[in-house]
Amino acid sequence: MLRFGLFGTGHWAAETHAAALTAHPKAQLAGIWGRDHDKTEALAQRYGVPAFDDVDALIDAADAVAVALPPDIQADIAVQAAIAGKHLLLDKPLALSLPDAERVVSATARAGVASLVFFTNRFHANVAGFLTATAAAGGWYGARATMYASIFEPGNPYGASPWRRERGALWDIGPHALSIIVPVLGRVTQVAALDGPRDTVHLLLAHATGATSTLSLTLNAAPAARAFDFVFYGENGVERVPSGDGTAVQALSLALDQLVEDVDSGARNNLCDVRFGREVVAVLDAAEAARRQSRTVRLPG
Incomplete structure (x- = not known):
């Protein structure tokens, strides 16, 4: 125990x-x-x-x-x-x-x-199984992730969080997106970023495997525009990540x-130890630099 x-x-x-x-x-x-x-x-x-x-x-x-x-x-x-x-x-x-x-x-x-x-x-059983099988299949050259959350509505338990208000979707739900994309496409090597309406941040990522991915993230989507969607593209077709089947x-x-x-x-x-946690923080940190400096940022390693 x-x-x-x-x-x-x-x-x-x-x-x-x-x-x-x-x-x-x-x-x-x-x-x-x-x-x-x-x-x-x-x-x-x-x-x-x-x-x-x-x-x-x-x-x-x-x-x-x-x-x-x-x-x-x-x-x-x-x-x-x-x-x-x-x-x-x-x-x-x-x-x-x-x-x-x-x-x-x-x-x-x-x-x-x-x-x-x-x-x-990563810890919904059906999602974990999907990622294991998809990574093993290989041949993936692209992915698209859309996470449009709306946490600033009355009654949302996370809407008043100071760090979420300060750091936004990149740091709050960006880690969730990376935890799905990286296991399949591999380590991120370059990051470009652009801000959009309603506190949206868009990321373009290059991966060590040669694949690329795009992430669109916000905590401030219009309630009718909330979305959660992950899609992988590869030599064998298109695969959509299932929604988690548990609480x-x-x-x-x-x-x-x-x-x-x-x-x-x-x-x-x-696979989700603090070393992977650090890898995710490195991507988020690079994305912040890319937003601030309007350039593509290369990650070390």
């Missing part, structure tokens, strides 16, 4: 992380820490676990940490937990800067702990299966 300390008290922490950790047969929710004392107490009481007011104390009380906090706060806690020898269940994006992502990767490697960055769509809690449960297996086996080769 792997004891998890949960960091965060928002909607995602309460309705996804805490729910999945409580229900998982090989995980135990050891306690909760949050930046708001009252919310921490309320969520801890709801799930029948201790509320912590000290980060170190919760890290010490757990075998692993689950972080559902803004990415800049997540990075510091992840480093702290890794140094203490705790395994990591993190959210996307790994961090809001490449240096912070590098710090997490370095701390994780030095400590030898297991890590997983939760990209929701976010079920997806996180599958992610927990993989993390627990990595911990038990000692393996450190999870």
Whole structure:
């Protein structure tokens, strides 16, 4: 049984992380820490676990940490937990800067702990199966991703998030798009970017395989224009990525299966570990530079 300390008290922490950790047969929710004392107490009481007011104390009380906090706060806690020898269940994006992502990767490697960055769509069983089969088929030379979300409507639990308002779709849902495209087309080597109406960002990516892809992303689509669509083009035709066939809690449960297996086996080769999280941050960072400088940016490596 792997004891998890949960960091965060928002909607995602309460309705996804805490729910999945409580229900998982090989995980135990050891306690909760949050930046708001009252919310921490309320969520801890709801799930029948201790509320912590000290980060170190919760890290010490757990075998692993689950972080559902803004990415800049997540990075510091992840480093702290890794140094203490705790395994990591993190959210996307790994961090809001490449240096912070590098710090997490370095701390994780030095400590030898297991890590997983939760990209929701990658952990729907039918999507994961599709990506494995599609990557194995090969011959893909292009992809198109459209993610037009509309989170600023009344009642949306993510619309007031300061970091989402500041960083927009590129950093919030861009990681989801990359988590689908990169496993099939390979590592991103070049990025060009252009802004559009309603806070849309359009990316043109070159991949190490020679393929190219386009991503169109916004958090501020007109409600009637919301869309979620991924299409691959190749020598054998056209393949559309299926919609996830489960809930976010079920997806996180599958992610927990993989993390627990990595911990038990000692393996450190999870495809969605912090190294992949850093790779995604590198693409997002390059896209920011491409937008700002109106040029194509090459990624190192």
